[in-house]
Amino acid sequence: MAEEPRHDDKLARILRTAAAIFADKGYHEASIRDISRATGISLSGLYYYFRSKEELLFLIQDHCFGTVLDNLERLLEGVMDPHRRLRLLVENHLRFFVSNMKEMKVLSHEAGSLTGDYRKRVNEKKRRYTELCTATLQELRPASPIDLRVATFALFGMMNWIYNWYHADRDVPVAELAEDLSQLFLQGYLGDAGLVPAGAAERAPGEARPSIWRRTS
Amino acid sequence: MAEEPRHDDKLARILRTAAAIFADKGYHEASIRDISRATGISLSGLYYYFRSKEELLFLIQDHCFGTVLDNLERLLEGVMDPHRRLRLLVENHLRFFVSNMKEMKVLSHEAGSLTGDYRKRVNEKKRRYTELCTATLQELRPASPIDLRVATFALFGMMNWIYNWYHADRDVPVAELAEDLSQLFLQGYLGDAGLVPAGAAERAPGEARPSIWRRTS
Amino acid sequence: MAEEPRHDDKLARILRTAAAIFADKGYHEASIRDISRATGISLSGLYYYFRSKEELLFLIQDHCFGTVLDNLERLLEGVMDPHRRLRLLVENHLRFFVSNMKEMKVLSHEAGSLTGDYRKRVNEKKRRYTELCTATLQELRPASPIDLRVATFALFGMMNWIYNWYHADRDVPVAELAEDLSQLFLQGYLGDAGLVPAGAAERAPGEARPSIWRRTS
């Protein structure tokens, strides 16, 4: 007797599929029909799971960002050293980015595609995330000659841009990517304040990539 | 007797207007009707200036990238010091970015919206531009522990991301932006190789911002 | 211990609610989902009470018209004077109209929305009702210079149109409405045949308005 998939699992599958399609064709170019085709669910049947195409985008972005944020906050619990905090932020961000590239591309590239309340809610999460980063940078080097906003968004730019060029199969592995970007940014931001010890927070080999959609039942 | 605007000027006006619209609404969400409305030229009248919407996007990206590239090549003529070359690249890039934010957003954000031959032609220019950067970085620190591709695209990410956050009126001026990003990246990339002399290539005060559409007849 | 509502009561509630919605938005613009929402019964749950949306409309119209017709026939029992018979018809019609405006609007406005057998069955009742009126008018003035059909439908037009303008709170009370319309029509139809004594069939004060849905168990 086959297990019937639960409602939430089915929704998760739809979101995952839709994210891939949005990532490939772009949100506006993708059609609900594409998603219907890819999921095997009828066009109208999809509307049982979301109210509108925009809500679908919102659900993806919200879930995606929510996971990143939650995980980060869990990671940072009890960690006070700003150096280490930043390193964890970068690693968490990149690890998710590479493991869930499609979803993160949608998050990065389709930021402006939400409107109204949906936009506000996602932006609120973004603001929290950004502030967390800015505060850490501030603490890290209170009298930095580099503008804080510039530094913050330089870091996010470095990280978010990867959906434009990074190919897991052709490029360095994630750990090295994280290492390189961390070093690049920290050395740059701290100046002569010293180097970062490499490999600080590497995942054990064989450990699964963190998926945004995995149910943690 | 009023001067009749020449064909090229009119096209430039159309491209500028279209770029602004593409930047605001995104390429796929913008309609030719929007451009017709904004330019005051009839829907069908526009097709005298371009063959298709995609060609319009191509013309914008090509013109835009061409200008950046040309200017950079002119600037680099005779400059051999890789340190100085990189600094010029960053300055040129950022200056254009901030002066022609709408166009550069279209260039950055709508990279994937071109197809076929159009895409190939723009990508060719991008490749040249990227290689120019990679080569300079290579020369700058031949034995860098940081992967060259990572470094290159970290730099571009930092710079191209600015359309997502930079507001000319709320943020630091361009010169400082360029200074901060240069320092951030170079310090980061070079490690303990020393600091960059600030303000190396600043524009003389009063000099006009470089416009991508200005005719240099 | 709470009384479980009986099947018929629940159906009556559904019909009443649906009638209000059909009256407000029109039959075709109203959706079964609207009715589901308003009744608190699930979409599919409603289909236990009717086979199709059209049957729902039919049930409303049939019940509604049936009540009007039954009441009229009871009222007319034993009354032979055509003058008095017409007066009773008008009063009965208007009283129900104003007391059950939503339902009567559905009856008047959505006459053409039924098809096939449903339409036939309602039309049959309408024919009986109309003929009852026509016959009375004929008897009232056998040699009227006014065409009988014209007179009949002029009367119904006067009465049925009220859903387009009558507001119980801003207009004259029903009794006066009935009085005015009766007088207007009878004087018009009879010509110099004399006036109608006013207030002939008024309801006793305090007597409840007749509801179409009230169970008379």
Add this chain to the structure above:
Amino acid sequence: MAEEPRHDDKLARILRTAAAIFADKGYHEASIRDISRATGISLSGLYYYFRSKEELLFLIQDHCFGTVLDNLERLLEGVMDPHRRLRLLVENHLRFFVSNMKEMKVLSHEAGSLTGDYRKRVNEKKRRYTELCTATLQELRPASPIDLRVATFALFGMMNWIYNWYHADRDVPVAELAEDLSQLFLQGYLGDAGLVPAGAAERAPGEARPSIWRRTS
């Protein structure tokens, strides 16, 4: 060489066709595709002539009501006798109603289908028309025992209801219809104030029915 129909003529044809379809199936049940089929114009081609289905309904109602109102005002010019004025109103109303039954049915039956500004604009015309009638009735019998609003809408009810029953081929001719309704209403409203002279404003035989869409070049 065939005459190309002018833009306005083509629009008029579309409106006429659409009115017939709206009358037959009702506004909400009719689809733009129905109109496309009936006019032979492609679905999207229709949108060159109106912005939305609702605007199409508005155009029909506005044009239709505008014509009735204009004609009435022209007819009433210089006529002071309220008796005669009312007679002209009724004749004008009924003549148009019967000659343009489809359009007038749309006007009567779909009054509530417009929203927002469209509705306001049509209602404004309706208010003027109604007031013109009310004022005449008031003048006709200043101390009528019948409520003015009741009288006004009784008249309109009588007249507008005809789309529900009148068949040009089975019923009395328009002239007689107008005659009967006028007499019915006037006798009713005036009471013993005397009879109306019959046939006051009959059209000469052979004279064309007034069409709402006829161009008066």
Add this chain to the structure above:
DNA sequence: AATGAATGAGGGTTCATTCAT
């Protein structure tokens, strides 16, 4: 007696594009 999940058909509307003038 009631519901969650699903569907086919069809709705109004917009789009890039064309072509005769």
Add this chain to the structure above:
DNA sequence: CATGAATGAACCCTCATTCAT
């Protein structure tokens, strides 16, 4: 050079209805 008029394809979404449970 420029435009008014037109079109086919595709869009998102809603609908009444069903069926297993």
